[in-house]
Amino acid sequence: MKKHLRILYGCDDRFEIVVNTVKVCENYFDSISVLNSGPKEFYTKLRNSVPEKVSVIQLEKFLEIESCKIGRAHV
16 A cells, blocks of 8 residues: 655745755655645745655645645646
8 A cells, every 4th residue: 555645835934844844754655745825936935845756736826725636636
């Protein structure tokens, strides 16, 4: 059975917590995705701070929150 970690990253900008969580968890999950629902500037900061194999997705509109159920919808 595969295990997937999905993190919803918001405007509260808990950058260090998310990056540290990814580092601790990356060997225990088959895939990790971070969905950024905050400003686009957060996307670049996250993308540059997590391993390449971690999917970082930018939520363009808050109404797209359903896309977090899809996983890799906006890679």
